[in-house]
Amino acid sequence: MRMNRYFPIFLLVFVCFAPHIAEASEQNIKATHGVAAGRDIKDSIITLGYTPEQVANLIRVAQAGDKKELQAARKEIEKLGKDLGVHQNAVKTFLMILGQNEIPQDKLLENLIDIAEQHKALLARKRAEASNSVVAAREQVLLEEGKLDELGKLFDEVQKADEKEIERIASNHYNRAKLFAMQFKPFDALLHYAKAYKYQPQNQDYSFAYATALVIQKQYDDAESVFVQSLKQLRAEGDSKDSHNDPEIARRLNTLGVLYKETQRFADAEKAYLEALNIYSRLALTDSIRFDSEVAMIKINLGGLYQVTQRQENAENTYKEALETYRKLAILSPIRYEPDVVRILNNLGTLYKDTHRLEESEKMYQEALIIYRKSSKANPSITEPNISALLNNLGALYKGTLRFEEAERAYREALNIDRKLAKDNPSVFLPDVAMRLNNLGVLYKDIKRWEDSENAYQESLTIRRQLANSSPAANLPDVGSTLINLGVLWKDTHRPDEAEKAFQEALGIFRKFAKTSSSAYCLDSA
Structure with missing residues (x-):
């Protein structure tokens, strides 16, 4: 579980970008479920009788490829395949996929089950097509046996051969995207979701997957257009009071609320969240096991919206209602719901800081820190990122109360954690390393440690430029914010030429983004 970029901190700079000049003082707590935009609803936790250690060992065996070990584990893999409802060869492939990605040990089985469910859904589609197509029959065999790479190549070949068959082309792109998603390749998945939607925009599976991927990549204007059309179609299918589409409508409204909040359309965000909350609350009356957590999820999002719009009392009350629900759920399933408890504690900590209830x-x-430190030895890969984010927030609190030595210690500990995590998973944790360095730069500037401040900013800028090379939409705004911070530092230390150069580069970045997402980057044209 990560602190949820699954809801990034959006820093804006200069005039309307002024928050970018300051540190990223608070960081949201991320969860593997909960407020993530458009996540699927899970009814209950499934264990199938396997421990995380057993699954981790099977992954090790599958990756090692030792014939003796594989033979010894054959019966266990066969049983796992039967429990998951898939071929044992497919199980081996799934284990290899999990082993190739940074998955916390206690989430391995959950991810394995999720991949198996995606596999079975895709297999059902292939079986339905197999009776009318020799190629589809071959695809079915490859999928059943877990030969995903070979299947992917066949999908690619089929795409080239079937350009005139719109429905099949769309289905094939969607299937290809799902394969990339199963293999943790989100950019490749986005490309194929876009193509599936292009061919069949009326397909709700295609539109939701595509729009959600766009939100994650911060392509908000395009995402909104897709979601609005999807909602229009769902509402037209029946009366919302009785419609079986209600959960899907609520899911889209929640994600739209996230989108509107991030693009500063706060009234639209509130309207979307409240409608989603009404739907989930009504559904929870008859199915509390499934929908209580969804109600609490929306309340967290609403609380965040109220907090941003300075309705602090509403925010506090909404957070407390969500906290009460998640504390009860955490008693039954601490692994699943304690992260949500911590996330709300973090949000309340930020709220109280902003209202001077220090x-x-x-x-x-x-x-929140105590909860995570308690479980850090058992689940370091899950807890350490969240410990880092909480330390970041404590550092901001200490800095605001002029406890500079404590602030530096908290920021430094957070930075050390993220540096260690980034060695194994740079794409996920390097942005956090850059954020910690930026915050240290702000701290050192405030206490006139000019050289330390410049060094921290420069390292942060180097990392953010590197990240922007592969994902400009997600990272160039952070490059701009660091340039502003450096410009201010150089201005204050009487280096006007360097300051002007930094400001001009930052201005160019934000002007570029203002053209494509004017509501998120409120820069007036000069």
Whole structure:
């Protein structure tokens, strides 16, 4: 579980980008479920009788490829295949996929089950097509046996051969995207989701997957257009009071709320969240097991919206309602719901800090930190990123109360954690390393440690430029914010030429983004 970029901190700079000049003082807690835009609803936790250690060992065996070990594990793999409802060869492939990605040990089985369910859904599609197509029959065999790479190549060949068959082309692109998603390749998946939607925009599976991928990549204007059309279609299919489409409508409204909040359309965000909340609350009356967590999820999002729009009392009350629900759920399933408890404690800590209730703020952060430190030895890959984010927030609190030595210690500990995590998973954790360095740069500037401040900013800028090379939409705004911070530092230390150069480059970045997403980057044309 990560602190949820699954809801990134959006920093804007200069005039309307002023928050970018300051540190990224608070970081949201991320969860593997909960407020993530458009996530699927899971009814209950499934274990199938396997421990995380057993699954991890099977992954090790599959990756090692030792014939003796594979033979010894054959019966266990066969049983796992039967439990998952898939071929044992497919199980081996799934284990290899999990082993090639950074998956926390206690989430291995959950991800394995998820891949198997995606596999079975895709297989059902292939079986339906197999009776009318020799190629589809071959695809079915490859999928059943877990030969995903070979199947992917066949999908690619079919795409070239079937350009005139719109329905099949769309289905094939969607299937290809699902394969990339199963293999943790989101950019490749986005490309094929876009093509599936292009061919069949009325298909709800295609539109939702495509729009959600666009939100994650911060392509908000395109995402909104897709979601609005999808909602229009779902609403037209029946009366919302009785429609079986209600959960899907609520899911889209939640994600639209996230989109509107990030693009500062706060009234639209509130309207979307409240409608989603009404739907989930009504559904929870008859199915609380499935929908109580969804109600709490929307309340977290609403609380965040109220907090951003300075309705602090509403935010506090909404967070507390969600906290009460998640505390109850965490008693039954701590692994699944404690992250949500911590996330709300973090949000309350930030709220209390912003309203100058500093003792209460520190209490919230410390309680959240204690929960994670307690479980850090058992699940370091899950807890360490969240410990880092909480330390970041404590550092901001200490800095705001002029406890500079404590602030530096908190920021430094957070930075050390993220540097270690980034060695194994740079694409995920390097952005956090850059954020910690930026915050240290702000701290050092405030206490006039000019050289330390410049060094921290420069390292942060180097990392953010590197990240922007592969994902400009997600990372160029952060390059701009760091350039602004450096420009201010150089201006204050009487280096006007360097300051002007930094400001001009930052201005160019934000002007570029203002053209494609004017609501998110409120820069007036000069």
